[in-house]
Amino acid sequence: MLFTIVKDKSGKVTKIKTKLDATSILDNPILNKGSAFTQKERDTFSLNGKLPVQVENMSLQLMRVYRQFKEKENNIQRNVFLNTLHDGNTTLFYKFASEHIDEVLPVVYTPTVGDAVEAYSAEFRRPAGVYLSYDQQKDMDKILASHAKEKQIDFVIVTDGEAVLGIGDWGVGGMDISIGKLMVYIICAGINPANVLPVQLDVGTNNEKLLNDPLYLGSKHPRVTGKNYDDFIKSFVTSVKKHFPNVYLHWEDFGRSHARSILERYRNDLCTFNDDMQGTGIVATANVISAIEATKTKYKDHVVVMFGAGTAGCGIMDQIFDAFVASGMSKSEAKKRFYIIDRFGLVVDDMKDLPDFQKPYARKRSEVKKWDVANQDDISLLEVVKNAKATILIGCSTVKGAFNKAIVTQMAKNIARPVIMPLSNPNSRCEADPKDLIEWTDAKAIIAAGSPFPEVHYKGKVYEVSQGNNAFIFPGLGLGAIAVKATKMSDSMIRAACHTLSAFSPLRKSLDNPVLPPIHDAVTISTAVAIAVAKEAIKEGLSSVKAKESDAEALVKKAQWRPEYVPLTKG
Ligand code: NAD
Numbered sequence: 111m112l113f114t115i116v117k118d119k120s121g122k123v124t125k126i127k128t129k130l131d132a133t134s135i136l137d138n139p140i141l142n143k144g145s146a147f148t149q150k151e152r153d154t155f156s157l158n159g160k161l162p163v164q165v166e167n168m169s170l171q172l173m174r175v176y177r178q179f180k181e182k183e184n185n186i187q188r189n190v191f192l193n194t195l196h197d198g199n200t201t202l203f204y205k206f207a208s209e210h211i212d213e214v215l216p217v218v219y220t221p222t223v224g225d226a227v228e229a230y231s232a233e234f235r236r237p238a239g240v241y242l243s244y245d246q247q248k249d250m251d252k253i254l255a256s257h258a259k260e261k262q263i264d265f266v267i268v269t270d271g272e273a274v275l276g277i278g279d280w281g282v283g284g285m286d287i288s289i290g291k292l293m294v295y296i297i298c299a300g301i302n303p304a305n306v307l308p309v310q311l312d313v314g315t316n317n318e319k320l321l322n323d324p325l326y327l328g329s330k331h332p333r334v335t336g337k338n339y340d341d342f343i344k345s346f347v348t349s350v351k352k353h354f355p356n357v358y359l360h361w362e363d364f365g366r367s368h369a370r371s372i373l374e375r376y377r378n379d380l381c382t383f384n385d386d387m388q389g390t391g392i393v394a395t396a397n398v399i400s401a402i403e404a405t406k407t408k409y410k411d412h413v414v415v416m417f418g419a420g421t422a423g424c425g426i427m428d429q430i431f432d433a434f435v436a437s438g439m440s441k442s443e444a445k446k447r448f449y450i451i452d453r454f455g456l457v458v459d460d461m462k463d464l465p466d467f468q469k470p471y472a473r474k475r476s477e478v479k480k481w482d483v484a485n486q487d488d489i490s491l492l493e494v495v496k497n498a499k500a501t502i503l504i505g506c507s508t509v510k511g512a513f514n515k516a517i518v519t520q521m522a523k524n525i526a527r528p529v530i531m532p533l534s535n536p537n538s539r540c541e542a543d544p545k546d547l548i549e550w551t552d553a554k555a556i557i558a559a560g561s562p563f564p565e566v567h568y569k570g571k572v573y574e575v576s577q578g579n580n581a582f583i584f585p586g587l588g589l590g591a592i593a594v595k596a597t598k599m600s601d602s603m604i605r606a607a608c609h610t611l612s613a614f615s616p617l618r619k620s621l622d623n624p625v626l627p628p629i630h631d632a633v634t635i636s637t638a639v640a641i642a643v644a645k646e647a648i649k650e651g652l653s654s655v656k657a658k659e660s661d662a663e664a665l666v667k668k669a670q671w672r673p674e675y676v677p678l679t680k681g
Contacts, residue, residue: 112260113141114681115304121668127681132156135678139200140304143675146171146202151678168205168675175206179213185222190233192218193226196293197238200303204673207297211630215294215581221536221561223290224275230283231320231327238289239308241282244334244342251349257307258353264592265301265358266350267292268309272333272365273386273421276508276539279365281315282328287363291385291584299585299636300670301592307354311346313339339368347376356595356654358588360385366421370467381596383587387425388599389580390506392587392608394531394558395429397578397625398502399608400615401529401556409437411525412447415500416471417491417541418507418534419450419457424467426504426533429608436605449473449498452507456489492517501525505532505541513542515550522551527621533560533578544575556617556625576626582611585632586639593669594644594653594662602650606642611635640666 113128128141132155135141143151145166152158152165175195182188192214196203207214216222226233240257242250257263271284288308295301313334320326334342350357361372361384373384383389402409414430416423427448434444450457450471457464459472475486481497483489494500495517501524505512513532521528528551532541544563547555553568558578566573587607591599614635616623627635645662647653657665 111262112138113304115302121670123671123676125677125679127679129680130155132160136160139197141678142199143678144171144199144202146675148677154680155678168202171202172206172209175202176210179206179210185217186225186229188217189222189226190235193238193289194235196289197236201673201675204296204303207293208633208673211297211633212628214297215579215629215632216562218293219290219581220275220579223286224277224536226286226290227271227274227280227283228277230280230286231323231325234327239285239310241285241310241312242346243312243329244314244338245312245329247342247345250345251352254349254353262305263307263354263357264305265292265295265360265588266307266309266354267295267360267362268311268346269362270311270313270364270368271315271328272363272368274363275535277536279315279317279320279333281317281320281326282310282312283320284363285310291360291362294581295585295588296671297585298581298632299589299640300672301585301589302669302671304671309346311342313342343368343372347379351380357381358383358591358596360584360588362386364421366465369421370425378598381591381598383584383591383599384425385580385584386421388429388604389584389587390422390533390578391426391429392583392604393578393580393611393626394426394504394533395433396582396608396611396615397531397556397558397576398430398529399433399612400617400625401502401527403612404615404617404621405527405556407525407527409434409439410443410447412501413498413524414448414502415491415494415498415504416448416450417503417505417512418509419452419468419471420506422533423450423504423506424471426506427471429604430502432601432605433608445470449494449500451489451491451494454488455485456494458489492520495520495524499524500528502529503531505534507541508534508539509541510534510539511542513547515546518542518547518550518555522554527554527556529556529625531558531578533558535560537561537563544573548573553622556621558625562629571622573622574624574628576624577629578626579629579632581629581632582626582635583607583639586610586636587643589636589666589669590640590643590662591647593640593665594647594655594657596644596647596652597654598652600646600650600652603643603646603652606646607639610639610642614638637666637670 267288269284274280314331359382460475483493558576563575617625
């Protein structure tokens, strides 16, 4: 181990012991404090002369960081600046991020992270995390073993960069998504950065631009597929389980043909989670629950339409469906209320080659035969909204402007308060501009978008636009699971997270309020979500820690890390 973290009984870190020399300490972002090393630490580790003589406290350092942050001209420059700070002094970075969460999240995560991913090879400065290449897979176990030797790993986040946000295959650039997401886990929930590992599985890329770019840093061949890919993933999971027992494994931005099958294959083997499929679904479902309860309608009053039935779209539908059934509706009754639309219009059961995950929502041809539509082989979104009398419309298609005026005004005719969630990222691919949604529905629409949008001024009122940000959910889910060393992530742990988020909805106080709280509340919400998830894990017997449900809060608080400098001592 490079260092040992010493904690008291409550879990508070009291000091860090290390045998490293001055240069290695300054190079280690977890140990480095820059100008804030005390004189005693400077004497102990021979740091004198390697730093300017002033001993600063963290407040002074934060003042300097904020000034430098503000001097940057755009978000990509701010992203590079914050990543450099993160790679040099982790504690200072997280303190800064937790004090300026509204400004920092959009820079380290969506929407800026999309630009950072695209610029990964061009902007590359230093490696971060672990790169596991298919071409060097014989070394995979050895590489992970060496990390296990260096530090205790509780949390692994992994991507293969095939389906990054809405921008597609960015190969090894996907590493920036893992890093950005990890930052959100740490900022919002207080996962300990000393115990995490971001991983990039490099299986090639099908992005021609990258393959032809002399600066591209990943493997320059098309993506490995089929059995070779599956075997590679299997070796990875086996090694992870071997070297990091009790680990929480987060899958990020895998392509739609892999995301679901990987989760289904491994979800009973270890505690694992796919944010694109599950995280987005939890937030969207929480919004649906909040809207139904706040508008005092019933589940049976609603019809849900998903436009873009891929990984996120069908993942969301699965969870909303689960909520309809949990409300007391039979599965067959619930099924009648769900419609999905993809490239060839409404998904109908006689369509050829439907992916397995779309089949449960395919409508019977006999049923839609009676509809008034222009072309039975390509039933449009407007035709579905009209004929099915949709009340809840969600977009995960990456088709900009797909929710046009005719569709949105039809939603407002179908129900007094339609729920409309254009979730595609980045904003340039979003199905609707929230400003239009407010104007076209006379401010009746209950809205959540995928990325941040400015507030809307309409008829003398100001409407905040909720961002269906997974940051409300995944950090707390992870922390709750880690706190009890959960053996798996069950459906009821996910349900507990969903209901906890919904309880925080400002819509419950007034229908003019946004459906989600402001993003800076993500810290409070993450702790509440973590406690609910830990409690549920204990209740279901999925906790590896011997505990009662009433212990959940203390376990979560004990697992939480806070960005404060602690004394560094020899040992
Ligand atoms: P995906 O590629 O798996 O799914 C997109 C689906 O849209 C595909 O099934 C595709 O066939 C369909 N589609 C494309 N063009 C269409 C058209 N003209 N009409 C109808 N359907 C069409 O991608 P994904 O991972 O599901 O992500 C989709 C979008 O959702 C992305 O923009 C992503 O950023 C966004 N997303 C948002 C959040 C969030 O808001 N928190 C979370 C996850 C994903």
